[in-house]
Amino acid sequence: MHDIRAIRENPNAFDVAMKRRGLTPMSESVLKLDEERRSMILAAETAQAAQNKAAKDIGAAKASGDTTAFERLREEVSAKKSEVTELQNAAKALDAQLTELLASLPNLLHSEVPDGADENDNAELRTWGTPREITFEAREHYEIDAVKTGMDFETAAKLSGSRFVVLSGSVARLHRALAQFMLNTHIEENGLTETWTPVLVKEEMMYGTGQLPKFGEDSYQTTNGWWLVPTAEVTLTNIVNGLTVEQASLPRRYVAHTQCFRSEAGSAGRDTSGMLRQHQFEKVEMVSICHPEESLAEHDRMTRCAEGILEKLELPYRTVVLCTGDIGFGATKTHDIEVWLPGQGKYREISSISVCGDFQARRMQARFKPADGGKPQYVHTLNGSGLAVGRALIAVLENGQQADGSVQIPSVLVPYMGGKTSLNADGTLS
Numbered sequence: 241m242h243d244i245r246a247i248r249e250n251p252n253a254f255d256v257a258m259k260r261r262g263l264t265p266m267s268e269s270v271l272k273l274d275e276e277r278r279s280m281i282l283a284a285e286t287a288q289a290a291q292n293k294a295a296k297d298i299g300a301a302k303a304s305g306d307t308t309a310f311e312r313l314r315e316e317v318s319a320k321k322s323e324v325t326e327l328q329n330a331a332k333a334l335d336a337q338l339t340e341l342l343a344s345l346p347n348l349l350h351s352e353v354p355d356g357a358d359e360n361d362n363a364e365l366r367t368w369g370t371p372r373e374i375t376f377e378a379r380e381h382y383e384i385d386a387v388k389t390g391m392d393f394e395t396a397a398k399l400s401g402s403r404f405v406v407l408s409g410s411v412a413r414l415h416r417a418l419a420q421f422m423l424n425t426h427i428e429e430n431g432l433t434e435t436w437t438p439v440l441v442k443e444e445m446m447y448g449t450g451q452l453p454k455f456g457e458d459s460y461q462t463t464n465g466w467w468l469v470p471t472a473e474v475t476l477t478n479i480v481n482g483l484t485v486e487q488a489s490l491p492r493r494y495v496a497h498t499q500c501f502r503s504e505a506g507s508a509g510r511d512t513s514g515m516l517r518q519h520q521f522e523k524v525e526m527v528s529i530c531h532p533e534e535s536l537a538e539h540d541r542m543t544r545c546a547e548g549i550l551e552k553l554e555l556p557y558r559t560v561v562l563c564t565g566d567i568g569f570g571a572t573k574t575h576d577i578e579v580w581l582p583g584q585g586k587y588r589e590i591s592s593i594s595v596c597g598d599f600q601a602r603r604m605q606a607r608f609k610p611a612d613g614g615k616p617q618y619v620h621t622l623n624g625s626g627l628a629v630g631r632a633l634i635a636v637l638e639n640g641q642q643a644d645g646s647v648q649i650p651s652v653l654v655p656y657m658g659g660k661t662s663l664n665a666d667g668t669l670s
Contacts, residue, residue, distance in 0.1 A: 356563025369556030385645025593624030
C-alpha cells in the first residue's frame, strides 16, 4: 500500500516510480480521487456542524416558547441529518475507491533494481560451485532409475489431476529429510524461530501480504471463504497484523515448513513434466520483521541463509537481482537463487528473497514504538524461501545421479537417512 501523503508531496517521483514498473503516470488519477474524497469529507463535516448548531438552537427556541422557530429548526435538523448521512456515505465510498486503487498498484522499486524487460535482464551477483562434469547423458529427475519407483505422477493424476505427485519409499524419505535439514539449519545456525502456522487463512490476511485483491486467481479459496496459503509468507508476516510492537522486539525472524498451494494460473504449458511446478508443494519459508534502517542488511542476511543451505548440500547455484520487468508486485528489491539442474542443463529458481519495505506493513497496519519514544512507525517486512523443498529434491537427485541409475546422497543428509549414502537404481537405500 502506498502513502497518499507522499504522492501528494511528490507526484512526479511517484509517476517515475510507476513508469519503472511499466505503468503509465498514475498520480493525476490518484490525486483527483483523493481531492474528491477530501472535499466530500469536508462537506460532511460542515453539514454535521450545521446540524449540531441547529440542534442547540432547538433547545433555545423551545425554552423561549417560540413555537414557529422550534418547528422550523426541527425540520432543519431532520433535513441536515439526512444530508450528513448521504455525504458520509459518499465520503466512505470515495475512500474505498482510493484504497482499492492504491492497493492495486505495485511497490516502489529500490534504486539498486536494474532496468529490464524480463528474466533475461536480471543481473548476476555471484555464483558458487562448479557444475559437475557428467560423462553420461544427464537425465531429468523423473527419468532417473532410482527415482521411478518413488515418484508417481499417474496415481497423483487419478487422485487429483495434473501437476500433483505421489512420493513414496526412499524418495519420500529424502524429501522429508531435506525439510528437516533446512529447518534445523535455520533454527540452530541462523537464529530463526521455528513456527507452525495454519494453511487456511482469512481473506484479510491474503490482503495484508498483497496476494489480494489483484492475484486471487493464483490461489485457492474454500467454499466458506478461507484461502489456502500460497506460501507461509502469508501467515508468518501477518503475525504482526494490527500490532504496534516495541522496537526492542525487532528484528523478529521466523521460519516455517508448510504445505503451499498455487493454481499456477499464468503458467499453462510451462514445466508440465516432473515436479518442478506443482499445485501443492512444500516450502521452508523465512520471514523477517525489522526496523526500516535494517531492512537492506536483513535482505542480504536472509539471502546468505538460503545460499548456505545449497552450499551444505553441495549444489552449484547463482544469485541474481531481479530487474524491473521480473520483480514481484510487493517487493522493492528481490534476490533470486537459481540452482544448477544437470537434466535441464541450466539454472532454475529455488529461492526468491524479497524486501518489501513498509508496503505490506501499511496494508496490515503493523507498527513499532521507537525506543526514543517517538511516534509509532511502520515496520519493514521481508520474506524468502529457505528453500522450496520439492525443487531441492529435484536438484539433489539430478546433481547426485550416477551412470548406473543410482543417486549419491549429499553427506549432510546422511544422518537424516539413517546413515545411508546412496539411493540405488531399484529405489532402495544403501
